[in-house]
């Protein structure tokens with residue numbers, strides 16, 4: 001029998017371990033390169049594969065009404081090693097899936113090290129992988145070592161690899177009160193891809209503005225970790241509360257300037273305006289422009305709901321500023337996670353611009369399957385956009401809408417899986433049943449997303465040529 005050349009996976013974290021497993025389970029050999037323990041990152045403490053660097057939670061395990069719970073279930077059905085190890089070492093945590101981090105990492109390490117088709121090399125890959133490696137998955141995470149980061153940056157260009165994330169909160173559009181807000185671009189400018197009504201505007205009067213500034217300044221903030229303090233980003237992209245501290249008028253002359261906008265609901269001119277910009281192609285998610293922040297999550301929900309029109313805002317994600325390393329994936333990667341300028345290189349995990357342990361492993365699962373089927377001379381269809389795997393993949397490879405780049409940072413920012421990434425789904429009521437309202441309607445809508453997703457993931461996994469890896 002002809003021997004199959006191995007696929008090289010760089011990074012034995014959540015994504016790299018899952019990718020290596022998926023490849024090997026489909027009968028293709030893998031070499032997994034991990035630099036720890038010889039060279040550590042600032043956050044990892046062990047030499048184990050799939051080390052959880054912070055919390056031990058995989059978040060909600062509810063596959064009926066929660067997007068990350070749904071992702072768990074889809075991954076289980078696709079034979080995920082990360083999910084199998086989590087299920088075997090789960091701890092009591094209510095509706096969440098929390099794990100014993102040491103036992104979890106030990107089991108992933110053992111399964112990887114004893115797999116007959118996986119060879120492990122414990123060494124840093126400090127530059128571009130050798131040309132002889134014709135299929136490579138780079139899954140080196142938010143703390144990719146400097147040598148490899150520099151090589152990736154050389155290949156992709158100066159602006160294509162970010163070294164911090166500056167995330168403004170993202171809001172589900174249906175939770176915005178359009179009786180208060182209105183759609184308009186400043187001076188009705190249409191721009192290259194717009195209509196002249198591309199922003200959602202939230203007006204503030206003088207008193208509301210003063211109260212909002214005071215709340216921003218008084219709000220509790222999170223601290224930077226010691227190793228994050230030297231990350232070079234500050235002047236380009238200040239947290240909103242730091243701008244507020246520079247003087248009461250700073251925001252009114254910055255992201256909250258009221259010029260070029262006319263409120264159709266009221267005659268008097270707004271004293272300040274908060275703008276939201278469309279974040280995904282589906283138009284379901286909108287980000288608050290310029291509102292990157294180090295405020296604690298609870299404080300963000302409280303303070304940003306003071307904005308007129310956002311009193312009942314539901315946040316798809318809250319803001320943050322962290323050290324991170326991630327690609328401008330919608331621009332750089334094709335639909336199968338290959339770097340367009342060098343298709344022998346695939347990317348997986350947090351470095352692609354997803355956020356979280358589970359999401360990172362999910363992209364590892366897909367990258368592994370894509371690489372393995374390519375090695376076998378087959379083309380794997382992408383998972384349907386109605387599934388959690390497909391929605392997440394769509395977000396990083398094309399679903400995000402690029403906005404005007406604010407000074408110092410670009411608009412694509414890391415994201416957890418959430419229902420805003422899925423095409424809309426409506427709850428179907430049974431003939432004769434009473435019409436659903438409020439919370440019941442919201443739950444029925446979530447069930448519509450998840451039942452459609454599980455049906456579609458099963459069809460995808462059953463497609464001809466698909467390797468069952470479980």
Ligand SMILES: Cc1cc2nc3c(=O)[nH]c(=O)nc-3n(C[C@H](O)[C@H](O)[C@H](O)COP(=O)(O)OP(=O)(O)OC[C@H]3O[C@@H](n4cnc5c(N)ncnc54)[C@H](O)[C@@H]3O)c2cc1C
Nearest residue numbers: 011013014015035054055125140141145349350356357360
């Ligand atoms: C401090 C911190 C805390 C976080 N806390 C959480 C949290 O609580 N919950 C959550 O869901 N997410 C958290 N995240 C985000 C994210 O989910 C995790 O970082 C997750 O581990 C990402 O998975 P990954 O596989 O992409 O990267 P990692 O799990 O970091 O794996 C990357 C691997 O690549 C190796 N590597 C790097 N460079 C090289 C190289 N050149 N050659 C060989 N190997 C290399 C690293 O040693 C590492 O093992 C946190 C991130 C950070 C930085």
